Amino acid sequence: MAGKIEVAAAQVASNVRVAEGIFLLKLRGDYSAAPGQFYMLRAWDRNPLLSRPLSVFNLDGDGISFLYAVRGRGTGLLSRLSPGNEIGITGPLGNGWPRRDGRIALVGGGLGIAPLFYAAGVFSGSDAYLGYPDEPYLVDEFARVAARVMVSSDTGAGGTKGFITDIFDPDGYDACYACSPRPMLAALDRICSRAGVPLFVSLEERMACGVGACLGCAVRTVHGYARVCRDGPIFPSSEVMWNG
Ligand SMILES: Cc1cc2nc3c(=O)[nH]c(=O)nc-3n(C[C@H](O)[C@H](O)[C@H](O)COP(=O)(O)OP(=O)(O)OC[C@H]3O[C@@H](n4cnc5c(N)ncnc54)[C@H](O)[C@@H]3O)c2cc1C
Ligand code: FES
Known part of the structure; x- marks a missing residue:
């Protein structure tokens, strides 16, 4: 931290x-x-x-x-x-993305691209996969800091038409860092675990204190309840209970 x-x-x-x-x-x-x-x-x-x-x-x-x-x-x-x-x-x-050697894939859906830009600058050589609902934005800015940028949009307004999970292939990556609405994170969990690539996800919960005192942001993990603000917001995907 x-x-x-x-x-x-x-x-x-x-x-x-x-x-x-x-x-x-x-x-x-x-x-x-x-x-x-x-x-x-x-x-x-x-x-x-x-x-x-x-x-x-x-x-x-x-x-x-x-x-x-x-x-x-x-x-x-x-x-x-x-x-x-x-x-x-x-x-x-919060804790921030882990420091991992090797090739990192940064995968963001919607506003989930927000915590990936600074990561792309700091973890040099990483690739960014950006999924937008409609017209893409800040793609040129990502292209300046990431090794490669892949873009999708639900409507086809830019990049490949469809979800970013349709074009993301985890093969060849040493780790994947992702932020997006929960259903996309759950899909990435399946994709990355099949490929044996460690996935770290940034979770969003409504927050009150933001510093671990109120338990308002608790999520279920394999270790019991965790506070997104204090124990996260980044968790190994393998520890998140995706069904509840
Ligand atoms: C760790 C963390 C990082 C975040 N980073 C960003 C970011 O970089 N960019 C960004 O745009 N947003 C981010 N968010 C979400 C952002 O905090 C909320 O959108 C914001 O608090 C909404 O406040 P509001 O008063 O405008 O809306 P409210 O009136 O409080 O809520 C409006 C609507 O948004 C929903 N909502 C509010 N907060 C959340 C949430 N955390 N998750 C899901 N739905 C929510 C409510 O249920 C409601 O339907 C982050 C959230 C967390 C927990
Ligand atoms: S917001 Fe209070 S414990 Fe996380």
Whole structure:
């Protein structure tokens, strides 16, 4: 895990719409995070009550960025931020992707591409498989950091028409890191276990405290319940109970 957890006021450098309902928020300053970690963000006073978790999309000399979809009130308020606005952030949180030698495949579905971009930059030589519901976005940016980029879209608006799991072949990879809605992760679990390739998945659960205190984000694993915020969000796929 990178860095000690800090609660800070952060200044918005930019907040750009990259696709319909999808924004890239950049905060100025000096932050730390390992690929796969997340921060809790808060751009409001009391409503909503809780801060919202977002994966680190990228970290560079100028600041930290987050890629997010507008879903409800919290992300709706984030989407209205302008350069110079201040927000509260807490992090870095969670465990991050494991460090593995060899060829890594990064597989993301929808907003699941968010925790993979920074990983592609840090784990050099890895390939990115990006599955979009419709028009792809940020593909050129991924192409600058990943060894190869493969794209699919459900509608055929870009890349191969269909799911990214239709074109992902785990053969030849030493590990696969994935983030997406749960049904796609369960499909990847079957694909990777058949091929004998270790799969690590980033799980998303609704979060309250974000630091392991409330058990609100518990998921079932072969070792019993685990907290996504503290024990994850990244888990070996072989430890996740995919049926419950
Ligand atoms: C560790 C972690 C990392 C995340 N990283 C990202 C990211 O990089 N980019 C991104 O866009 N989103 C990410 N999310 C999801 C994001 O936190 C939620 O979309 C956000 O909290 C919704 O807040 P809201 O107030 O806008 O919506 P709400 O009003 O709280 O909810 C709107 C709708 O979204 C659903 N929802 C809310 N939170 C989740 C969730 N965690 N999983 C599934 N459905 C949910 C609700 O059930 C509801 O239907 C992450 C979640 C976790 C746990
Ligand atoms: S959100 Fe409170 S324990 Fe995870």
